[in-house]
Amino acid sequence: MNKIKSFFLNIPTKCKAGLNKTGSFFVRIGKEIAGVGKDFVSGDIFVKASLFVMGIGFFRRKQFVKGFLFLLLQFGFIYFILKVGAPNLAKLGTLGTVEYQQIWSDELRMNITNDYDHSLKILLFSLISIVIILAYAFVHFRNIKVQRQLQQDEKDGKTIPSFITEVKIFFDSKFHVTLLSLPVLGIIILTVIPLIFMILVAFTNFDQYHYPPLKLFTWVGLNNFKLLFQTGSSSVTYAYAFRRVVSWTLIWAFFATFLTYIGGILLALLINSKYTRWKKMWRTLFVITIAVPQFVSLLLVRNFFATQGIVNTLLANWGVTDWLIQNGFVSSSLSYIPFLTDEVWSKVMLILINCWIGFPYVMLITTGVLMNIPKDLYDSARIDGANKFQVFxxxxxxxxxxxxxxxxxxxxxxxxxxxxVIYLLTSNRITSDQLLANANASDTDLLITWLFKLTQDYYNYKMASVIGIVIFVISAIFTLLAFNYTIKSDKESRFQL
Amino acid sequence: MSVTNIKTYRRNVKMKTTLKVIAQQVILAILALFWLIPIIWLIANSFSTQTGINIRQFFPEQWTLDNYYNLFFNTDTVANFPKWFENTLIVAIFSAIVSTMFVLMVSYAMSRMRFKMRKPLMNFGIILGLFPGVLSMIAVYFILKFMGLTDHLAALVIIYSGSSGLGYLVAKGFFDTVPKALDEAAKIDGASEFMIFLKIIMPISKPIIVYTVLVSFLAPWVDFVFARIILTSNDTNGFTVAIGMYNMLDRNLINTYFALFCTAGVVVSIPISLLFVLMQSYYVEGVTGGSTKG
Structure with a gap:
């Protein structure tokens, strides 16, 4: 507890340190720019010219291939800005003003579409343009530095490396650049840009009533955040649903993690006990349940426990259903057990079914660790007279x-x-809570399934984005807390001394 | 203690052990049965003559192989398993190739090379990992849509392998354990970093390469949510196994296709579970990040 307290007490100092770091980052950028300025002033005519034509200095130093490549890059950039960047960035402030229309054309004697604005395209292409402009600016300004260095080298009589020598460097001292460029590019295109895009969407009114190309959407500031956090103001009850969903998400995550953790360790202990024969066979039998793809096993389990499903049929035949109804566990208006339809039943069932998947999984992971617990710890405990539970x-x-x-x-x-687990088991259940239903949520929804449903079924991208940001914040808080609390040693340094 | 006493004592201990052994096996057998009930039900249903969901008994009344025949040779617009299998296989092969390359490249650079951007990039990767994957996938859908790629297998390859570089931690853990002395010896002999990567480290990294290939090969087979976001058309010919099988359980279809769903489930689960059982030790290393080494 103390550590958690000190974590929160440390937040201001940490923030200050973070600010200092960001501060020094900007100072460094400033210095960098100043350095480029100095290089520009002190450089010869070719260095100066390379501010406008990027490759020109390379031609002077007879690095023709490189010069040509840089020239090509610059023309490509200019073409991109004229063709895509400028038109979209110009409309970024409004995200478009001309709505889609069908206009009757007397010439063609048919309806034609007007030259409308596509808000989604404007936002996305503006974002891509900004990323490309920043990357290009970085290369362009660095180039001046490189040119200045080349001039100096030439003056000092150093040999200017040929193109092939320079390529070779990328397979030796700069090999990491070669290794990382493609994967990082992939991450930027498929993770970074999409995430920034979704974060931006959280500040717009992009939903089913503002769905391009037929309709425009625009910036609305913090409205969506207010919708999610302020209760009572509107008929759509996002704030109510949000509180319900968040608390269930946390309860679920807690039980799903710790029940499976303890259960899995117990299962591993049982299988690895010295009284167990055919250990490998038992382990494999349990592992099979997680080796079957989840969309198969979970969809099957959903039908297993369905209202008219096999479990309900069998339990009714055995009289268990009647007994549950008589003792008030099941409402007397029902003739079946509402495994995945009643709120409480379904929540308990979800946690139990998750144990079904989770026990073997944790068993598999922890077996190795359990084997590694030093035997002398157990021996000394036994000598001290500890019983099994105490040892555990x-x-x-x-x-x-x-x-x-x-x-x-x-x-x-x-x-x-x-x-x-949540979506495959309970995606088709209907909540009886009208306030939840108004916000398109359900009792068993986690934030992530709510987000998914909002986008896939209701085209409500604005709220989904806000929820996505909330998930990030919660994950970040838990990660920081936990890392602060538990991890002391940096593992990689332990191996690489 | 007399000799006979010791003998009885020993016999008692032995009896106790035998009893304990039997008790353990019984407990484990009960647990295993409990855990396998749904799997047994899946297999039993795949042999059932009853195609719908209204099943009144655990084991089918009449057994048949028709479902297996229908699955492969009697396709219709709803159930086109061979096509789904083919789609998923193509996607899996290509994304395994690309992902393995990306993962090895990133993990090698992060583990064995030192450069200015190393720590910042790694921290950035951790931050990216805190965003739910579904969130970025929603935007990726729009990007792919503007490129005219949705409902195309290439789109699936892109989403499964494009940002696979983020999953480099397991392989990095492996490279971290390879002694630095190997590189240094090679460097003295004049090898470039590229040669060290290709000729020294890769040949001794077979386990992690196999692991990475298998994990990325399995991803398209077991993924449901990403494919669901990207594949929006109703044309079953473009489905993957997961989406196709989910579709079979649609409210209007389940009464005709439930047995076929179970059959498909068995067919697709056999190779996947075999792979999984075979590579479970690698898998554990992966999840615990090598912490089992202690």
Whole structure:
């Protein structure tokens, strides 16, 4: 507890340190620009000219291939800006003003579409343009520095490297650039730009009533955040649904993580006990349940427990259903057990079914760690007269917690975003809570499935984006807390001394 | 203690052990049965003559192989399993190639090379990982739509492999354990970084390469949500196995296709579970990031 307290107390100092870091980052950029300025002033005519034509200095130093490539890059950039960048960036402030229309054309004797604005395209292409402009500006200004250096080298009589020598450097001292460029490009295009795009959408009114190309959407500031956090102001009850969904998400993540964790460790202990024969066979039998793809096993389980499903049929035949109804566990108006339809039943069932998947999974992961617990710890405990439960509580669990702490953190966040279990099992259930239904949510929805439903079924991208940001913030808080709390040693340095 | 006493004592201990052994096996057998009930039900249903969902008994009344025949040779507009299988296989092969390359490149650079941007890039990767993947996938859908790529297999390859570089941590953990001395010896002999990567480290990294190939090959088979976002058309010919099978359980279709769903489930689960069971030790290393080494 103390550590958690000190974590929060440390936030101001940490923020200050962070600000200082950002500050020094800008100072460095400033220095960098000043350096480029100096190089520009002190450079010869070719260095100066390369401010306007990027490759020109290379031609002077007889690096023709490089010069040509840089020239090509510059023309490509200019073409892109004229063709895509400028037209879209000009409309970024409004995200378009001309709405889609069909106009009757007397000439063609048919309806033609007007030259309308596509808000989504404007936002996306503006974003891409900004990224490209920043990247290009970086290359362009660095180039001046390179040119100045080349001039100096030439004056000092150093040999100017040929194109082939320079390419070779990218397979030796700069090999990491070669290795990283393609994967990083992929990440920028498929993760970074989409994420920034979604964050921007959170500040617009992009929903089913403002869906391009037929309609425009525009900036609305913090309105969506207000919708999600302020209660009572409107008929659509996002704020109410949000509180319900967040609390269930956290409860779910807690149970899903810790029940499976303890259960899995117990299962692993049972399988690896010295009284167990055919250990490998038992392990494989349990692993099969997680080896079957989740969309198969979970969709099957959903029908297993369906209202008219096999479990309900069998339990009714055995009289269990009647007994549950008589004792008030099931409402007397029903003739079946509402496994995945009643709110409480479905929540309990979700957690139990998750145990069904989670136990073997954790068993698999923790077996190795369990085997590694030093035997002398157990021996000394036995000599001290500890019983089995005490050994489990005082030796096994603390050791496991220490070693698998990183796994627990990722697993908690993973469970918070456990789309498959929730969606595949309960996507077709209807909530009886009208306030939740108004916000397109359901009792068993996690933030992530709510987000998914909002976009896929209701085209409500603005609220989905806000929820996405909230998921990020919650994950970040838990990660920071947990890393602060548990991880002391940097693992990579332990291996690479 | 007399000799006979010791003998009885030993026999007692032995009896106790045998009892404990039997008890353990019984407990495990009960648990395993409980865990396997849905799987058994899946297999049983795949042999059922009853095609719908209204099943009154755990085991089918009449057994048949017709479902397996229909699955492969009697396709219709709803159930086109061979086509789905082919689609998923193509996507899996290509995304396995690209992902493996990306993952190895990033993990090698992050583990064995030192450069200014290393730590910032790694921290940035952690931050990106905190955003839900579904969120970025929604925007990727629009990007692919403008490129005219949605409902195209290439789109699936792109989404499964494009940002795979982010999943570099497992392989990095492996490279971290390879001794630095190997590189240094090679460097003294005049090898470039590229040669060290290709000729020294890659040949001894077979386990992690196999692991990365298998994990990225499996992704398209088990993924549901990303494919669901990208594949929006109703044309079943473009589906992957996961989407096609989800579609079979649609409210209007389930009464005709439930047994076929179970059959498809068995067929697709066999290779996947085999792969999974075979590579479970690698898999554990992956999840715990090598912490089992202790």
């Amino acid at each position: 509580r005082k030796i096994t669990m603390p050791y496991m917690l220490f070693v698998t702490a990183p796994y627990l953190i990722t697993s908690f966040i993973g469970n918070m975003n456990n789309f498959n």
